[in-house]
Amino acid sequence: MNRKTAYSATSILLLSLVLLLSACSSSTSTTAPATNTESTATTVPTATERTLTDAIGNKVTVPANPQRILASYLEDPLVALGVTPVAQWAIGDGNTQGYLQKQLANVPPIDSTLPYEAVLNTNPDLILMDSAEMVAGDKYAQYNQIAPTYVVGKAQNNDWRQELLTIGDVLGKSDQAKKVLADYETKAKSAKEQLQQQIGNESAAALWVTGKSIYVVSRNLSSGDVLYNDLGLKAPAVVEEISKSGEANWQTIALEKLTDLDADYLFLINSTEKSKEEITSPAVWQNIPAVKKGHVYDFSADSSWLYTGAIANGQMIDDILASVLKK
Numbered sequence: 001m002n003r004k005t006a007y008s009a010t011s012i013l014l015l016s017l018v019l020l021l022s023a024c025s026s027s028t029s030t031t032a033p034a035t036n037t038e039s040t041a042t043t044v045p046t047a048t049e050r051t052l053t054d055a056i057g058n059k060v061t062v063p064a065n066p067q068r069i070l071a072s073y074l075e076d077p078l079v080a081l082g083v084t085p086v087a088q089w090a091i092g093d094g095n096t097q098g099y100l101q102k103q104l105a106n107v108p109p110i111d112s113t114l115p116y117e118a119v120l121n122t123n124p125d126l127i128l129m130d131s132a133e134m135v136a137g138d139k140y141a142q143y144n145q146i147a148p149t150y151v152v153g154k155a156q157n158n159d160w161r162q163e164l165l166t167i168g169d170v171l172g173k174s175d176q177a178k179k180v181l182a183d184y185e186t187k188a189k190s191a192k193e194q195l196q197q198q199i200g201n202e203s204a205a206a207l208w209v210t211g212k213s214i215y216v217v218s219r220n221l222s223s224g225d226v227l228y229n230d231l232g233l234k235a236p237a238v239v240e241e242i243s244k245s246g247e248a249n250w251q252t253i254a255l256e257k258l259t260d261l262d263a264d265y266l267f268l269i270n271s272t273e274k275s276k277e278e279i280t281s282p283a284v285w286q287n288i289p290a291v292k293k294g295h296v297y298d299f300s301a302d303s304s305w306l307y308t309g310a311i312a313n314g315q316m317i318d319d320i321l322a323s324v325l326k327k
Helices: 003-026 033-040 076-081 098-104 116-121 139-146 162-169 174-199 221-230 236-243 255-260 276-280 291-295 310-325
Strands: 050-054 060-061 088-091 109-111 126-131 149-153 203-207 214-217 250-252 265-270 296-300
Touching: 003 126, 033 250, 050 098, 060 076, 060 149, 076 098, 076 162, 076 174, 098 250, 098 310, 109 116, 116 221, 126 139, 139 149, 149 221, 174 221, 174 310, 214 221, 214 236, 221 310, 236 255, 236 296, 250 265, 265 276, 265 310, 296 310
Parallel strands: 088 109, 126 149, 203 265, 265 296
Antiparallel strands: 050 060, 203 214, 214 250
């Protein structure tokens, strides 16, 4: 609407109000006391339960104010929204997501396979499932007997942004979820600009080194999404090639393939007891530009580099800036 149109519309509205008030003043009907109107206007609506349709078509009655939420492997968006779950995802003997332990230090672990009895013992009033895969077969019916169960996404690797917004909607925190996302986008944009000024169009790669294997992050998943999509760093040809061969977040890279890895910056997720100097000392590593330039940075497996989400990705951005931009 342009300025002239807006002005005309305003004039018409004012004229209508004048006519309406004139008609009211000439009427003999009794008006309600002003105090009643003010009381009605200040009434705060109470939250009520809602029936929502989840990602796989289930009608789910979500409690008005769920207090005991189980959302295994969705702890990142929960924490970002200020919600503490009743249990947290873990593998084996309590191996949890290390980067969230500041917020979840007192939250007990639950096995990532979510055994029925373990879920039952958490006494949840709402269960959020990351993907359809987690409720395959008769699992959904079992979990739904314990508490209303909402499946957030269809695929194993869902879009973390959409996951955040969906969970915000389910929990009645849509505005908060939008703010978390907006804050992240602002942070990523600022970091991208700083990196472009500092290193231009140079390339980077993230490698996860374990005792037995080396993995390279996929082009559009996990920390690869942060490096290449959010921060605009260039993906080496080897990363592009390997990313086309599978759908996993991290895919194995043959040791001899490292000789072709033309990365100017290298981020190592170190799951070994070796230092980065020991890891990169073999001759096969010495042809990598990042190793030659001294642009190798390592992080522990407890860091956020193996995960994704507003909190995980934000921590990765902090790590990258602290490494690349340091004097």
